[in-house]
Amino acid sequence: MHYPAYRTAPVRKPAGGATSPLTFVLLITTPAVVAIAALRPR
Template sequence: MHYPRHRAARAPRRSSRGTTSPLVFVLLITVPAVVAVAALRAR
């Protein structure tokens, strides 16, 4: 029995418009925290 050559299924490309990427979400949380810590340590 002969099977067809396997091809990896390509994930459909999703447009990033309207959705927040995980990187942006992490940066929105991390940047203010780092700024706050820096401001508190400066005193």
């Protein structure tokens, strides 16, 4: 009987290109806060 060559399961690395949720939230909220501050009546 012929068995296939033994290979270890590939190690899954965390995705390096994925944006973390905190960064995503900051990218969305920062321009909004700046716009609100700029448009505030003085």
